[in-house]
Amino acid sequence: MNGLAPLAGALALSMGLQSLPAWAQLGPLTDRIKARGELICGVNNQLPGFGNLDDQGKYVGFDIDICRAVAAALFGDPDKVRYVYLTAANRQSAIQSGEVDMISRNTTWTLTRDREWAVTFGPTTYYDGQGFMVRKSLGVEKLEDLNGATICVIAGTTTELNLADTFRARGIAFTPVTFDGDDSSFNAYEEGRCDAITSDQSALISRRASLASPDDHVILPEVISKEPLGPLVPHGDESFSDIMNWTVYALFYAEEKGITSANVDEFLKSEDPDIRRFLGQEGNLGELLGLKPDWVVNVIKAVGNYGEIFNRHLTPLGVPRGLNQPYTKGGIQYAPPFR
Amino acid sequence: MTSLSDQSHLRPPWWRNERILKVLLQVAFVVAVLLVFGILAQNLLASMRRLGISLGFRFLGNSANFGITEGLIPYDPSESYLKALAVGAVNTLWLSAVSIVLATAMGFVLGMARLSSNWLARQLATVITEIFRNVPVLLIVIFWYQGVILTLPGVRNSLSIGGLVFINQRGVKLPGLDPSGWLVPALAIVIAAGWGIRKLLLARRPELGSRQRNLWVAAGVALLAVACWVLFPEPPVRLDVPVLERFNFRGGIQLSAEFTAMMLGLVTYTGCYIAEVVRGSFLAVPRGQWEAARAVGLSELQTFRLVIVPQALRIMIPSLNTQYLTLIKNSSLAIAVGFSDLFNISSTIINQSGRSVEMFAILMATYLTFNLVVSYGMNWLNARVKLVER
Numbered sequence: 001m002n003g004l005a006p007l008a009g010a011l012a013l014s015m016g017l018q019s020l021p022a023w024a025q026l027g028p029l030t031d032r033i034k035a036r037g038e039l040i041c042g043v044n045n046q047l048p049g050f051g052n053l054d055d056q057g058k059y060v061g062f063d064i065d066i067c068r069a070v071a072a073a074l075f076g077d078p079d080k081v082r083y084v085y086l087t088a089a090n091r092q093s094a095i096q097s098g099e100v101d102m103i104s105r106n107t108t109w110t111l112t113r114d115r116e117w118a119v120t121f122g123p124t125t126y127y128d129g130q131g132f133m134v135r136k137s138l139g140v141e142k143l144e145d146l147n148g149a150t151i152c153v154i155a156g157t158t159t160e161l162n163l164a165d166t167f168r169a170r171g172i173a174f175t176p177v178t179f180d181g182d183d184s185s186f187n188a189y190e191e192g193r194c195d196a197i198t199s200d201q202s203a204l205i206s207r208r209a210s211l212a213s214p215d216d217h218v219i220l221p222e223v224i225s226k227e228p229l230g231p232l233v234p235h236g237d238e239s240f241s242d243i244m245n246w247t248v249y250a251l252f253y254a255e256e257k258g259i260t261s262a263n264v265d266e267f268l269k270s271e272d273p274d275i276r277r278f279l280g281q282e283g284n285l286g287e288l289l290g291l292k293p294d295w296v297v298n299v300i301k302a303v304g305n306y307g308e309i310f311n312r313h314l315t316p317l318g319v320p321r322g323l324n325q326p327y328t329k330g331g332i333q334y335a336p337p338f339r
Numbered sequence: 340m341t342s343l344s345d346q347s348h349l350r351p352p353w354w355r356n357e358r359i360l361k362v363l364l365q366v367a368f369v370v371a372v373l374l375v376f377g378i379l380a381q382n383l384l385a386s387m388r389r390l391g392i393s394l395g396f397r398f399l400g401n402s403a404n405f406g407i408t409e410g411l412i413p414y415d416p417s418e419s420y421l422k423a424l425a426v427g428a429v430n431t432l433w434l435s436a437v438s439i440v441l442a443t444a445m446g447f448v449l450g451m452a453r454l455s456s457n458w459l460a461r462q463l464a465t466v467i468t469e470i471f472r473n474v475p476v477l478l479i480v481i482f483w484y485q486g487v488i489l490t491l492p493g494v495r496n497s498l499s500i501g502g503l504v505f506i507n508q509r510g511v512k513l514p515g516l517d518p519s520g521w522l523v524p525a526l527a528i529v530i531a532a533g534w535g536i537r538k539l540l541l542a543r544r545p546e547l548g549s550r551q552r553n554l555w556v557a558a559g560v561a562l563l564a565v566a567c568w569v570l571f572p573e574p575p576v577r578l579d580v581p582v583l584e585r586f587n588f589r590g591g592i593q594l595s596a597e598f599t600a601m602m603l604g605l606v607t608y609t610g611c612y613i614a615e616v617v618r619g620s621f622l623a624v625p626r627g628q629w630e631a632a633r634a635v636g637l638s639e640l641q642t643f644r645l646v647i648v649p650q651a652l653r654i655m656i657p658s659l660n661t662q663y664l665t666l667i668k669n670s671s672l673a674i675a676v677g678f679s680d681l682f683n684i685s686s687t688i689i690n691q692s693g694r695s696v697e698m699f700a701i702l703m704a705t706y707l708t709f710n711l712v713v714s715y716g717m718n719w720l721n722a723r724v725k726l727v728e729r
Contacts, residue, residue, distance in 0.1 A: 148584060175587075
């Protein structure tokens, strides 16, 4: 960013967009992304299932597919994403400085972050909660047994704050050891530097699977917090936050309707006006967002519906669906109507 | 200039006048610098306005709500960000101070070894300095942490030295000293006795050399100290030996794994640079000095102590200053191994409060202050040992 960028943006805004009809007013960020031809997405590369690198060095995971879905909505091509690895600690500066357009990196939505990071959180893609993992040999069954323990934790997370709050409230003494990445934190735990490690339940399940001997470790049943994880975009461009929101809702909605990457072509023949509107056969939903009419079809073909993404990345690790079922199956994932 | 006024036709025009040109260039440079900073500040403020962020330091009073691994000053998560920062600053100072002392000692030993006539010592010192000088300091720190300390035995099977010092992957446990109420009177007695004995000897036995006199004083003091230990109802100082509990040791002095790794990393890296500084400084003392010292009949040791070291120190101090400043700045790598130094705690605060601009301003100011103080101290030392030109 040079000193003239805000000026140039303001000029472009005042001149170039005057000619468009009011309903298609796109913001500066959407324009920048479209002009660039790719989405820059801040992600994790140390959390198998959510975001990490496969053997070919490609980014894969649940959070990665959210980026791919947004790219498919914007460009019709899920591969038009440039990934930037972010630690928990440098997320905020990356989104504020415009280094990334969007973050999809197991990030908890809190009021402070919403205001202080100056960002807009998208719909929660994964309802999580903070838990603890310990060695079975220690015989720890509840948090009170951890009195005097050393606990590994990742810097710059809500986890760090919840740990201090909960243990203080219950009068349990502990020593935190704070690391700046998943790898260093779990590595120190495995080496025995800490008696326990705390993180989101999903992260514990994911990382436990990659420990040398997973059966020696147990995840305590106690969940001490709400951790709604989801994507986020910077303030200042509602048109882009709308694209993010409705892309995620499209994934939920497709699962509610039973539309998958395999049968989406069948649904294109559907007579149901709801489905026809959703898939862009009629109505102007795509146009309202500044996207192509068939944007939803592109998204579903690229990554599948929400359930498919979950089953592809998280189910193999043994992560239960739990709250993350659609509301029709007893979960709390719920998309507003597409009309 | 008035004397030249009648020869004004001989003076070059003002745009070729060197003095005016110099001033103009300096003005232009200052304006350019101010302009660059102005644009940067403008850009910052514009971006912050765009994002709807305000600047201000009031947030430092907010409760921190996160735990800190270790600190020399007591801290509780309910205290303010400012207090958390203070813990970090003290940790940075403590780490830097210990590392500077040890790195200097190591540098002197290695530097001398490289100059010694003993082949083995020379080769060994050369290999060590070349390895640590040519590997990035971050790698060295991580090597000490993950490669050495974390692979030590666990808490339950600590390496124990005489049942007093315990070494395990959680760090090093040293026995502490637990002073009792009797420490002050004991110290008073011992100091008074030492001073008294010295006065007596000076008065009664003036023929004694200073070395013999000091021996007498030391013997008297030691005898009295033992007497205090035995005769007082409780010993003036008690050893506080670490005891193993369910998860960890309690009592004694704890040097955490993270602190130890950081310290070892800084000491080995900077120590090897200091070794080179020391070696270079000794080599820079002219050979003639050695020969002159021998010519006036000084022994090898006296030559070294009285002639060579003072002159080498003079050459050393400015370079040592640079090494110390580098060490303090490198201490901010502590985040890589999770030691709670100033930078580590600041990055946590940045995350939890979202105040990156203010926090980086504080960080820069703090490190700048630390380094200016060290620089000032070293410059004072330099002025003290400088050659007095006559």
